[in-house]
Amino acid sequence: MVGMRDVAKQAGVSLSTVSLVVNNTGYVSDDMRAKVEAAMRELDYIPNELARNLYHNRTNTVGIIMPTIAHPFFATLTAALQREFASRGLKTLLCSTADTDTGESEYVGMLQRHMMDGIIMAAHTEHPADYWTAIRRPIVAFDRFLGAGVPTVHSDHEQGGRLVAQHLIRTGARHVVLAGGPRTQFADGTTFPTVRYHLTVERMLSEAGIACDYVEAGSVTDVTAHEAVARNIFERYSGVDAIVGADVVAAMALQEACRRGINVPRDLQIIAYDGTLITEIAGKRLTAVRQDFPALAAALANRMDDQIADEEASGRKPARTAKTDDADADESVIEEQVVPVAFIPGETTR
Known part of the structure; x- marks a missing residue:
């Protein structure tokens, strides 16, 4: 050789x-x-x-931790991340926490042993904030706040909520049902920026005098449960004339409406939130708020590049606090990068 x-x-x-x-x-x-x-x-x-x-002192490998790749949202995001990192000459190592026995701890251990250069954390975690901040190696969070100094990237969920509410108000909705994650995530100090979308819709509909109910869609790792959620909406709320939920829930609601002989969109409007391939193959093209997966992947990769570059340039563990010109800045600040969303009209709204 x-x-x-x-x-x-x-x-x-x-x-x-x-x-x-x-x-x-x-x-x-x-x-x-x-x-x-x-x-x-x-x-x-x-x-x-x-x-x-x-x-x-590099592996050119980035770990990607997702809750599951059985869900179309996380599968789409994973594909976008792999394409983005590959374009930068980096390999990715996937951990799907619901689909393996090891969870994120194994990947964190690999990061600490310098077996990978950084981690994109997109799964729910039971660890407290000080667990993540104490690692002091390149970590970027997606759609959640891990702790002071750990940068996070997410879609502009407040904008998404405004787009949904404005459309429903404009089209004369009278009773809207929102489907989303556990309501416990809405508590003060929540680590999930996605609740901003639901809260924005609820606030704007309330101000417009439109009835709005909320149902929990269950865990993202249990995609099959969404069919029961959609069926439950029709059984609990006979007067519902608009349903808003993630792509899978929206698709299931459309199919349930068809089984019940409900005309969509004349008698029932359905709006999906995510904009994955599901919105194109649900039976009718779903109206959707589309998250920009390529832009999200690029933003996550840019933040990871910054983290790795800071670590290499300093020759020590990166501080990873929000960039500021103020030397006395509060180190508890979480650096957020927000990516715009778009309202994509389909065949399920008026």
Whole structure:
């Protein structure tokens, strides 16, 4: 097997010169570099990627922790992240916490042992905030707040709520049912920015004098339970004329309405929130608030790049507090990056 010593001998240079060329570190004259690269081609030398990564203290691998990839939202986001990181020359290692026995702790351990460069955390966690802030290695949160100094990326859920409410008010809705996560997530100090969408819809409909009820759609890891949720909405709220929920719930509501002979959208409007492929194949093209998955993936990758660069530049664990010109800034601030959403008209609203 050809090694760097063989390349050095072929090129007539020192082993250290070959190392500098292979690892792209330090100064090497153009003439020397050309000799080394020519020898590498002649010998068909393939650099040892593991050794090179160890030299740079990098693995070029980012861990992605999702609650499940059985749910279309997280499957779509995972695909977007893998494409985005691949375009940057990085590999991804997926952990689906509901679909494996190990959970996020194994990945955190790998991050602490420098077996990966960073983690995108998009799953629910039982760990307190100080668990995440104490790790002090590159971590970026998606759609949740992990603790002071850990940056988070999420869609503009308040904008999404406004778009939904404005449409329902404009089209004369009288009784709206919202389907979402556990209501306990709405408590003060919530770590879930998604509640802003529900709260915005509820506030705006209340101000407009429109009845609004909320039903819990269950865990995102139990997609099959959404059919029962949709059926329950019709059984509990006979006067409902608009249903708003994540794509799967909205699709199930459309199918249940068809089984009951309810005309959509004349008698019942349905609005999906996420905008995955489900909205195109539900039977009718669902009206949806679409989250921008490529933009979310790019924002998460940019934040990860910043974290890794800060760690490398400082030669120590990154502080990972919100960027500010104020030296006395409050370190409890959570840096948020908000990505706009879009209202996509379909065949299920007037």
